[in-house]
Amino acid sequence: MNTTLQVRKSALGETRLVQADDKPLAQGEVRMRIDSFSLTANNITYAAFGDAMNYWQFFPTGEEGWGIVPVWGFGTVVQSLHPGVAVGERVYGYWPMARSVVLAPAKLDAHGFLDGAEHRKELHKVYNHYQRTGADPFYTPDTEDVQALLRPLFATSWLLEDFLADNAFFEADTVLVSSASSKTAYGMANQLKKWPQVRVVGFTSARNRAFCESLGCYDQVLAYEEIDRVPEEASCVYTDFAGNADFRRKVHTRFKNLRYSCSIGGTHVQQLGGAKDLPGPRATLFFAPAQRTKRVAEVGAPELLRRLAADWHAFRNEVTNAAKPWLKVRRHEGTDAVVAAYRQVLAGGDDPRTGHVLTLN
Structure with missing residues (x-):
């Protein structure tokens, strides 16, 4: 049965x-x-x-x-x-x-x-x-639960960082991240630490702010209502893990140098909405398998798997650090x-x- x-x-x-x-x-x-x-x-x-x-x-x-x-x-x-x-x-x-x-x-x-x-x-x-x-x-017998939780999300995080770097961050110097406390978002932010020329600003709810700050992967953590603390002339990319239509519009309206806007998730289920008639660049859905296919064609599946697995084990060790677990x-x-x-x-x-x-x- x-x-x-x-x-x-x-x-x-x-x-x-x-x-x-x-x-x-x-x-x-x-x-x-x-x-x-x-x-x-x-x-x-x-x-x-x-x-x-x-x-x-x-x-x-x-x-x-x-x-x-x-x-x-x-x-x-x-x-x-x-x-x-x-x-x-x-x-x-x-x-x-x-x-x-x-x-x-x-x-x-x-x-x-x-x-x-x-x-x-x-x-x-x-x-x-x-x-x-x-x-x-990727497999270790003693970390199955962590693999189940983070492995599929980390793959998306890793491919999104790879996509942004592959496009020279669309000539932006700031990456804006909604739903910064979400596992896919902080996985990407952690990967972005290898690009010091890019500033990573995470947006989250007030109750999750301390958690996001404790991770050490964001250069700045702000509550959603603090968007005006980022200069409106900032040259930025928006990575939207929340799917909140109202906040997306605020981002597109405030930042005149918004170079790229991509939608990855929908953690704010009650605030989901369309992206039509927005100022600035068109909000584009990020489809991780497409970036994977591109990379496989360039470097081959074994090499891509080697790179991804190496970064996964480093990320997993950080997340499960007994002294300060994420x-x-x-x-x-x-x-x-x-x-x-x-x-x-x-x-x-x-x-x-x-x-x-x-x-x-």
Whole structure:
């Protein structure tokens, strides 16, 4: 029996638990037990942009109006009708919020495989790839929770820093960051420390200001209402992790030398809005897999993976420093606990040091 947490696409706070008998496997398929997965503002972004970015298509419910929010974590093969995937194998990847899922492994190699299910063939392989933990340069057995929480976010952080540097920061000397307490935002800010010629200004709520300042990756941390403390003539790039339409307009209106504006997330779910008729540059959605594809074409996948893994381990060590941790893991087990955790993350206002790791088993 499988249990899945589904949400109403038009009202993300409305949830339901759906139980269904496990369907028999077809030849070439495997059944994965989903051992644990993280839940962060990034997953809320997947839901908020579910239609625009095709996130609802990865694990379709088959019922109009209901979707499954994708999550990252670890799973174990519990049944296999595929000769290249053994029962007991452990993998990292993209999952539904469920107890189990059926995959159709394709393009296998020593490192992992793609899900070759028909409905996923046109979706980006970054989300379709499942990494075997035994051949994963990111993997360490004692840090699975941190990997589930930060690895997918760090990849976006890393690729965004790479994109900005690749474009010489659009000739700006200041990077403005909304939702500075979010994990993807501070991951990018941490990477930007290697570019001292760029000043990084983080915007956050008053309650999260001390946390952001404690990280040491922002040159300045301001509350949203303090935007006028940044000179209006500043030559800047705006990296929008909040998706707050009102604040985006303030940024575009105030800064006459705004060189580039990109949207990465939607942590401010209640304030999401369009970006039409804004002064200055067009607000552009950042799609991390596109930058990854560009870099792979230039340096090759092994070299890109080497660079990313090296920076990941350095970042992970900093985040988990026992003397001054950036992150504290909170685990949730069982259906009631998972539903409660989802609603808590959706509502926002969480302690920014908290990282939620869940299991429905």
